[in-house]
Amino acid sequence: MRPKIYIDGKEGTTGLQIYERLGARDDLELLLIDEEKRKDTEERRKFLNAADIVFLCLPDAAAREAVSLIENDHTRVIDASTAHRTADGWAYGFPELSDDHRAAIQTSTRVANPGCHATGFIASVYPLVAHGVLSATDALTCFSLTGYSGGGKKMIASYEAEDKTNDLYAPRVYGLNLQHKHLPEMQKVCGLATPPVFCPVVDDYYKGMATTVMLPDHNVHIVWQALSAHYAGQKMVKVAPLGEGAPMISANTFSGRDSLTLYVHGHRSQTIVTALFDNLGKGASGAAVQNMNLMLGLDETTGLTL
Numbered sequence: 001m002r003p004k005i006y007i008d009g010k011e012g013t014t015g016l017q018i019y020e021r022l023g024a025r026d027d028l029e030l031l032l033i034d035e036e037k038r039k040d041t042e043e044r045r046k047f048l049n050a051a052d053i054v055f056l057c058l059p060d061a062a063a064r065e066a067v068s069l070i071e072n073d074h075t076r077v078i079d080a081s082t083a084h085r086t087a088d089g090w091a092y093g094f095p096e097l098s099d100d101h102r103a104a105i106q107t108s109t110r111v112a113n114p115g116c117h118a119t120g121f122i123a124s125v126y127p128l129v130a131h132g133v134l135s136a137t138d139a140l141t142c143f144s145l146t147g148y149s150g151g152g153k154k155m156i157a158s159y160e161a162e163d164k165t166n167d168l169y170a171p172r173v174y175g176l177n178l179q180h181k182h183l184p185e186m187q188k189v190c191g192l193a194t195p196p197v198f199c200p201v202v203d204d205y206y207k208g209m210a211t212t213v214m215l216p217d218h219n220v221h222i223v224w225q226a227l228s229a230h231y232a233g234q235k236m237v238k239v240a241p242l243g244e245g246a247p248m249i250s251a252n253t254f255s256g257r258d259s260l261t262l263y264v265h266g267h268r269s270q271t272i273v274t275a276l277f278d279n280l281g282k283g284a285s286g287a288a289v290q291n292m293n294l295m296l297g298l299d300e301t302t303g304l305t306l
C-alpha cells in the first residue's frame with residue numbers, strides 16, 4: 001500500500017512547492033481536498049486523519065489547529081510553520097546536524113521543519129559549537145539575505161504588483177526589533193546562552209538565500225576543517241573548498257535546488273561562513289520532502305534536486 005499524503009495549505013507558496021516535488025511520484029498516494037473546502041475545518045479533519053503523513057503549510061495558528069484535529073495515533077506530521085519548532089515532543093527536522101537528529105526524524109510522529117533563516121544560521125553554528133570551535137556563550141552576529149517568496153503569498157503579491165512601491169526596488173533590512181521569530185530555534189538547537197544579533201534582509205528577487213555568520217576571532221582553517229568534517233558524506237549539505245566563491249557570491253545561486261552549501265572565507269583572525277540555499281528548497285519545501293523520505297525509510301534525496 002502506498003503511503004497516503006495530505007498537504008494542508010497546498011495552495012500556498014510552500015504547499016505548492018511540496019506538491020511540485022511529490023506530484024510526479026508513483027510511490028505515494030496524494031489525498032487532494034476539494035478546492036472549495038480547503039479551509040473547511042470538518043473536511044480538513046477527515047483528510048488529516050485519513051493520511052499517513054501530513055504537511056502543514058499554514059500560518060502558525062492554523063497549524064496548531066490542524067494538529068488538534070488529528071484524533072488518531074498513526075498520522076505523522078511535518079509542520080512547515082514556526083508553531084512547534086521549540087515545542088516538547090517535536091523532532092527538529094534537520095537530519096544533518098547529528099545521528100540523533102536523523103534518528104528522531106525517522107521515528108517521530110511530529111517533525112517541525114526548520115525556518116529558512118534558522119536553517120542557514122544553524123547549519124554553520126551547530127557544528128562549530130558541537131565540536132568546541134565556538135562556545136555556547138560566544139556572542140554571535142548574523143545577516144541573512146532572502147528572496148521575497150520567503151514572505152509567502154502576500155509579500156509575493158506586493159513585489160509583483162504593477163503599482164509596486166519604490167521601496168521594494170532595493171534590499172530592505174527588517175526584524176529591526178531584534179526579535180525575529182527564528183531566534184528561539186537558533187538559540188535552542190545550537191545550545192547558545194543568548195540568541196545571535198540577527199539582521200534579515202529581503203530583496204527584489206524571487207527565491208534564494210545567503211545567510212552569513214561573522215566570527216571576528218576564529219581561524220579560517222579551523223572553522224573550515226570543523227565544518228568539512230561534520231558534513232563529510234552528507235548528500236544535502238556540503239562545504240565548498242576553502243575560499244571558493246570569492247570575490248562575490250550571489251544569494252540566488254541555489255534557486256531551484258534543495259541542497260545547501262557552506263562557503264568559508266577569512267583573513268588573519270577573522271572568518272565568515274555563508275550558507276547558500278533556496279528558501280523554498282532546503283529552507284522549506286525541499287527540507288520537508290527530505291524529512292518525509294526519512295520518515296518513510298526512503299533515500300532522503302528521492303524527488304529532490306541536489
Ligand SMILES: NC(=O)C1=CN([C@@H]2O[C@H](COP(=O)(O)OP(=O)(O)OC[C@H]3O[C@@H](n4cnc5c(N)ncnc54)[C@H](OP(=O)(O)O)[C@@H]3O)[C@@H](O)[C@H]2O)C=CC1
Nearest residue numbers: 009011012013014039057058062080081150152153279284
Ligand atoms: N515561504 C517560505 O519561504 C517559507 C515559509 N514557511 C512557513 O510555511 C508556512 C506557509 O507559508 P507560505 O507558504 O509562505 O504562506 P502562504 O501565505 O503563501 O500560504 C499559506 C496557505 O495557507 C492557507 N491557509 C490559511 N489559513 C488556512 C486554514 N485555516 N486552513 C487551510 N488553509 C489555510 C492560505 O490560504 P489562501 O491561499 O486563501 O491565502 C495559503 O494558501 C508558514 O507558517 C511559513 O511561515 C517556512 C519556511 C519558508
Ligand SMILES: CC(=O)N[C@@H](CCC(=O)OP(=O)(O)O)C(=O)O
Nearest residue numbers: 080081082115116117150151202
Ligand atoms: C522574507 C520573509 O519575510 N521571510 C520570513 C521567513 C520565512 C520562513 O522561514 O518562515 P517561517 O519561520 O514561518 O517558517 C520572515 O523572515 O519572517
